[in-house]
Amino acid sequence: MPSASSPAASGSSIGVGIIGLSTSGGWAAASHLPALRALEGFDIRALSTSNPDSARRAGEQYGVPLAFGSAKELAESPDVDLVVVSVKAPDHYTNVMAALNAGKMVLSEWPLGKNAAETRELAETAEAKGVRTFVGLQARTAPHVQYLRDLIADGYVGDVLSTTLVGSGHAYGDTVDQSNIYLLDPANGATLLTIPFGHTIDALTMVLGEFTDLDARAVTRRTTVRVAQTGEEVAMRAADQIAVQGVLESGAVVSAHYRGGLSRGTNFLWEINGTEGDIQITGPNGHLQVGPITLHGARGESSELAELPLPAAYELPALANARTSPAYSVGHAYAGIREDLSQGTHRIADFTHAHHRQQLFDRIEAAAKRD
Incomplete structure (x- = not known):
């Protein structure tokens, strides 16, 4: 069952903080932002970029009230319930770990880690902390x-x-x-x-x-x-x-x-x-997935x-x-996240699934090296 402290369990909006929503656009602006704004039950409360100045400009551009110059500050904000990590894959580990260490729910873009070791560690850390996690394999929810x-x-x-x-x-x-x-x-x-x-x-x-x-x-x-x-x-x-x-x-x-x-x-x-x-x-x-x-x-x-x-x-x-927008599949994934949190289900792929999927890619790479 969902935690009694879960916003979705109580019927209130889930406060979202997006790491990587910048003025240069990119995936977060093209998919996460319009998807979240199209759905009920989510409130985009914060964003973070690589420094305070760029974060301030992004906050003004997108109308997001809280703008932080680091992932750690965003993750530790009491206004943020769900941390969305939408940065380049090599930077996933550091940003996801900041959210996990803050005890926050986290949605990470795919791939979760840049290798099997990072993916395994993030999955194990999330399990040890009892944190709900989600991974951006949104093709399965399209x-x-x-x-x-x-x-x-x-x-x-x-x-x-x-x-x-x-x-x-x-x-x-x-x-x-x-x-x-x-x-x-x-x-x-x-x-x-x-x-x-x-x-x-x-x-x-x-x-x-x-x-x-x-x-x-x-x-x-x-x-x-x-x-x-x-x-x-x-x-x-x-x-x-x-x-x-x-x-x-x-x-x-x-x-x-x-x-x-x-x-x-x-x-x-x-x-x-x-x-x-x-x-x-x-x-x-x-x-x-698009x-x-x-x-x-x-x-x-x-x-x-x-x-x-x-x-x-x-x-x-x-x-x-x-239908022709990146927000389409991402939005249906967010709807699944809301349902999971309100009903205590696990329909959306989590970090454990990400580790399982990474193991398949390891098998493929190992098979390719045999020849």
Whole structure:
């Protein structure tokens, strides 16, 4: 059951503090801010950036009353119930730990840590302190993915025989934005494997089950890429081709391939083939956590795929106009957080799940190194 001190349990608004909401925009401004403002039950009370001056400017720009120059100050504020960590992956550990040490609930962007050791320590610390945690694997709460899960569970395709996935990772192509150079170094933990592939494979396993066996390839085909703003060539140290084959708990066979950049052809295609039918999921890029996606299916005597419209029950009316926005999936995740806190459930992925998912990526990397 929820704690008696939980704002959601008492029906009051959850006071949110966002670490990383800056005047330069970015993910927090594009997703967390509009998502929270579209929903009832949340009150954005604070933000923090790297210094007091930038925090003050951000507070004025976004109309957030409390602006702090450090994560520690934000986490220790009595006005903040839920700390949202929306900074670059290499900085997650320090900021998340500040929230945990302050005894606050925390939502961290994915990946939780930049490596297995950080992820494990954060999960163990949260458990030891008894703090509710959430991790930004919002593809699994996206309405179309929830609908897909239910279609499979209800037997739309019968027994799943196999699933095939191909996606483009966009940011890991032949050019890189100056602000994203850190993505090219695997030591930072924000790679093609962990981000676009990671979000998608997490959703795949939620829908179809976990891997029991797998083999993998992780290859760097472009050894250098060009910085968009300057034309400078910089080293690509992370793999820009990820290929995984394996078997799921059900016995279904998986073939998944992610490539850096964008294709002139297919940028996201996921097919699920079963004894009674087939489902095809398509989208504009391989970032399933952002979307938007469309489902098509056919079963029984039907020989041609037809669109499977999203039933209204899966979508929050407050977010219905944001289907093409990053706020769409994030907003549905926040709605799940509110429900978890008010009802004492654990539907939204937490730090323990993040550690579990990191272990899958470790298995993939280990398999790729065997060859």
